[in-house]
Amino acid sequence: MPLRELVLEGAGERDLTKLGEYREVGGYAALERALGMDPGKVIEEITVGTLRGRGGAGFPMGRKASLIAKGSPNPTYLVVNADESEPGAFKDRQIMGTVPHRLIEGCLITAHGIESRSVFIYIRGEYLHEFEVMRAALEETRGADLLGGITIVLHRGAGAYICGEETALLESLEGKRGQPRTRPPYPPITGLYASPTQINNVQTIATVPKIIELGGAEFAKIGPQNSPGTAVFSLSGNVVRPGNYELELGTSLRELIYDIGGGVAGGRELKAIIPGGSSVPVLTPEQLDTPLDFDSIAAAGSFLGSAAVMVIDDRCCMVQLALRVSKFYMHESCGKCTPCREGTRWLVQLLDRLEGGQGTQADLDLLDSVCARMLGRSLCALGDFAVYPVSSYMEKYRDEFQAHVDEAGCPFGGESSVEGILAPVDQHSHHKTVEVPA
């Protein structure tokens, strides 16, 4: 399966961060066409194209737009979620860094479609270089009078995974701590500044110009019927050629990892695959032929998420991996909901005990029980994201968890690839909580 570049198209050959170069490859022609269309027609093309959100949830963008409150006395806002923070994902960084104008063009077309005059792009704080590229591109667009009276504000985040959650992002953009809101109401009704708001991921918006160029019906013919189009897959971990690859949805995991990625590095054996960033359930080598699209990955028991595929070889201890991932979610839990705030701490303590050789059979049962009690019990999905890795590793690599109890320690004997990995929470001592009873 060859690359199929729609969003990253042309970026390999030209410096598309420059307006002149982007226009030479037809840039901003889709905007011109869209501006000649009725706003409702623009959204209709996106709906016909069945563009599903590329940020993680896969919700159809056209349907989202159709939910925007009509007749509100408040302005309508477009917010672009560029707070890419899912471990394993680095696609939005490449889109902003190499095809910033395609994102800006997508913003302008979408703003026309939802009749908004005001766009905010919330860019992950760590992505300083990409912020600067976007700022320069926006300056050029403004200089060339392409904005048509629409304001685009680039807003830098400051390091908080939770702000990738749409309502936390809105809180953060309003100048508050980034804690998720209770829903309903949903953002299309009551979003930014209590106004109707469309929120989409970078790649979703950057795909919009292509839909306008081809027309929704033509776009819908690319890839599988229910997940048309492409995704920029972020391939990482123990693989020969890691990197971003834009492919048609529906490409199999095997094609991505072996044909494109060159297979497992160092001739090691494949042990596990995380198909959509660290928050999704793990897949096993037997599932390599699963097509990478929203529905197929869901049928395999996981999520396509942000299309961040992590390859894990046989040197990795799954208990250590679960512990490292759990420390991440403990660090990033915003603390608003008790099951997530306390549950993430319990997971870390139990896994730590298991890895340290003090774990008992009762601790394994307790891990299962904590996972079950956290699932679906918090306002946003972070509480679930903390559970999916732990519960799926336990389900699929149960023997390894059991061995930690039976052998009173790690069966890898210090040889695991993630042995002793430091987590940022280990650097702070002020996060002490009540200990899980022995």
Next chain:
Amino acid sequence: MSTEALVDQIRAIAEQYPERESAIMPALHIAQERYGWLPPEALCEVADALELTPAYCKAVASFYDMYHLRPTGRHLVEVCTNVACALVGAQQVVEAFEAELGLRAGETTEDGEVTLRAVECAGGCGYAPVVVVDHRYREPVRPENVPAIVEGLRRAP
């Protein structure tokens, strides 16, 4: 930058937003650039510029990892130790920096020059292990690259 200039700059940024409070994050970034961290006077200046309270500004700043409420070294070295980097040797990179700088992750050198931190996923998983030096990405970094990076920081003006 004088306090007046800082306040003026923050107020200019605030005009981009329908509501002034939205400018708190860019304001905190600017104030931190000026002081190297966010001392109480910086929080007071941000509060004055946006007509908020210093306590509110601290409440917001403390939520986000990139705002420093304690002094950091003149240079900041951040090593990503999340899954993708961990799988390909991030711990060895952390240890190489610890040895070269004579400290533990989370600490600052005695001369106040360099702070070393482990950080969560920096978004460079395909070019791992990722090290971020003064907000600029170095990808990939191997333990053997560490002495040259530290040497570069020691020479930096």
